[in-house]
Amino acid sequence: MGELLAAPAEAAAGLAVYGAREVDAGAPASTRQALVDADVPARLAAKDPTLWGPEAATGAAAGLGWVDTHRRSRELLPQLAELTAELADLDHVVLAGMGGSSLAPEVIARTTGRPLTVLDTTDPGQVRAALSDRLERTVVVVASKSGTTVETDSHRRAYWQAFLDAGMTEAEAGRHFVIVTDPGSPLEAVAAELGAITVPADAGVGGRYSALTAFGLVPCALAGVAVADLLDQADAFAASLGRTEGNPGLALGAALAAAATAGRDRVVLLADGTGVEGLGDWVEQLLAESTGKDGLGILPVVVESPDSPGVGGGELLTVSYGGALAAGDVPAPGTAAPDIAVNGPLGAQFLAWEYATAIAATVLGVNPFDQPNVTEAKEHTAAILAAGAPAPAPSSVEGAIEVYTAPGAPGDLAGALRHLLDGIGDEGYLAVTAYLDRHADATAARLRPLLAGATGRPVTFGWGPRYLHSTGQYHKGGPQVGSFLQVTGTVGVDLPVPGKPYSFGELQAAQAAGDRQALAGRERPLLRLHLTERSAGLAQLLDAVGSLRA
Structure with a gap:
């Protein structure tokens, strides 16, 4: 980490980006220079809606207000x-x-x-x-x-x-x-x-x-x-947005794009422990929903710590974020240094990442302001609420887990998990989506590092339906190389939605089923595990995943 921080940083208004120039320099041609030659920094700062092509111009014109x-x-x-x-x-x-x-x-x-x-x-x-x-x-x-x-x-x-x-x-x-x-x-x-x-x-x-x-x-x-x-903080940082030098947003966006176009289109997001908490979850939505469409996109992978499984790898670009940072602060000794570090006050962080995402989208050739595939799961959900949820029989029942597999896949829990993981392949990733209680069932989040360790592949984790409004766009509109593990759970005591003909439990189940339908329509590998008793089922599932080996 010290070597990264010792290199020249791009800084403005207290926010510094380390390592971005080195990432850009590692590409066959400088993405940053191409952006500068096309006057993209100044045009974006001036809210030019033509940056993403004529088809996107109308939507961009209506969505560029974030700049100021x-x-x-x-x-x-x-x-x-x-x-x-x-x-x-x-x-x-x-x-x-x-x-x-x-x-x-x-x-x-x-x-x-x-x-x-x-x-x-x-x-x-x-x-x-x-x-x-x-x-x-x-x-x-x-x-x-x-x-x-x-x-x-x-x-x-x-x-x-x-x-x-x-x-x-x-x-x-x-x-x-x-x-x-x-x-x-x-x-x-x-x-x-x-x-x-x-x-x-x-x-x-x-x-x-x-x-x-x-x-x-x-x-x-x-x-x-x-x-x-x-x-x-944002106002002070905004003065840098039109510059060709001293522009951390440009440095970050060019590096993200340079890495993605060179095959490193999975971005690991890592908190460095210096005072900015949870920013990765916000960046996850920003990157996934803005770039994941037309079969393209940058997949954000939020990890728990510098030594978590799934941080390193040639196809991954690791970006740490935090507040004040000095050489030697992070990561812990013996862990790999990130490729890029972004450090500064939170208001500037928001604006820098928004600007960088829009910059990267110009290189990828996608419209960063639409979300064409988000409505699919919503439409499926509405149809299921109106007509009733399908009730297929499980492939097997083991303890507190019902296993639902696709035809031709093993029906037992261990076999179904191994079949799903083996199908990820060298180019794929695994997305774990848990339609559970984010607090009472918090141990479900341990599935991400366990599965990352078992597969050696990028693994994301999202709470449903929260994730539908975040990485859901990427999973459905981005590169179709994802495999999916959906975890649902029996509702002990349901709760009515006043004035509606359905309960919260029925809505949650319909959202999970609608999500499955949207993924099945793309013929993506999907395994559903239903916990008939949540606490016992999670313990059983964590044990089963923990027994897997890469």
């Missing part, structure tokens, strides 16, 4: 100060949002050490736990750009009913909601019916680029974050 949204967001600061004072007695902040509406606020809260409950699930147990926590002191930030997100709508309904059941009047319950949505969205009308405060979002910014808009700022301000600091 931090300046417009300053107009929100007086309102946020008033709102925080008005709701000072409601000190338990719950954010009901998905994807770009929840990932950035979670990073901000974790990094600043402020308490924020993020509700981005349809698991009945996790939703019930949130509903039972300090209800009388809770303010729910309902965040949805479109205003039609099914998970967020379900959360809003559940909280409204919970407030009424707790004895609140409708006027009192309405005070416990703050709505963040685009002007004119259906949710804006719902807010008026509830008597809730609405904070308008920046309509010219797409969800995954919305960290420094009302989506990121409102819940964090209510949680006690000094959000003006984030805007200051």
Whole structure:
């Protein structure tokens, strides 16, 4: 690591990118120089919508507001100060949002050490736990750009009913909601019916680029974050965006693109332990959803630590991130140094990664502002909710695990796992998706490093349906080389979605089934394991995976 940090860095406004020039120099031709020759840095800073081709120009023109949204967001600061004072007695902040509406606020809260409950699930147990926590002191930030997100709508309904059941009047319950949505969205009308405060979002910014808009700022301000600091950091960094030198965003984006076009299109994201917490989950969505389409893309792989399985490898580009960093800080002795290190304040990190992602997309030739395959699983889910979920018989039942395999695959647990792993191949990756409770079933995340160690291949992990709003686009629209392990679980006590003909458990099951249908339509290898008793099933599954060998 010391050698990496000793090399010249590209720095601006306290954010430094180490190692990017070396990655670019290792390519057959300089991607960075090609970008400079095409005047891409200045054109992107000026919000030129033609950078991604004529077909993308209209969408890009409507989605480039992130370049300077931090300046417009300053107009929100007086309102946020008033709102925080008005709701000072409601000190338990719950954010009901998905994807770009929840990932950035979670990073901000974790990094600043402020308490924020993020509700981005349809698991009945996790939703019930949130509903039972300090209800009388809770303010729910309902965040949805479109205003039609099914998970967020379900959360809003559940909280409204919970407030009424707790004895609140409708006027009192309405005070416990703050709505963040685009002007004119259906949710804006719902807010008026509830008597809730609405904070308008920046309509010219797409969800995954919305960290420094009302989506990121409102819940964090209510949680006690000094959000003006984030805007200051981004504003200071923004001066670098049009430069050909002293432009860390350009250095990072050129390196990502140079590596991807040279076959290193899997980016390992690693926290270096220096004060930026959880940024990898936000970058994961940004990279996967922005680049994973038209059979192309950069696959982000979020890992647990520098010595986790799946960090090194010739096809992988390892990028660490953090705050202040000095030579020798990380990684731990005996572990491999990352290829690139990105260090600096969080507000600058957001803008740098957004800019770098848009830069990389120009090289890959994809539109970074659309998500053409995200709706597939949603449509399948809606159809299943309307007609009922299919109920196939399991291939086998072993202990607390039902095994569902494709025709021709072994039906037993060990055989099915080995068959799935053997089918990954030299070019593939494995995606583990767990439609479970992110807190009560947290041990499921141990599957990622275990499987990475067993396969020697890139392995990602995502909680469903959260991942559908993140890497789901890449899995369906990117290179079709993925294999998939889906883990579902029996719901012990279900929870109705008020005003809807389905429960949270039924919605969760329909989302998992819709996801399977979307993947099956691409003929990708898929193994589903259903835990009939979650705790016992997870322990059994971890033992089974732990017994595998690469």
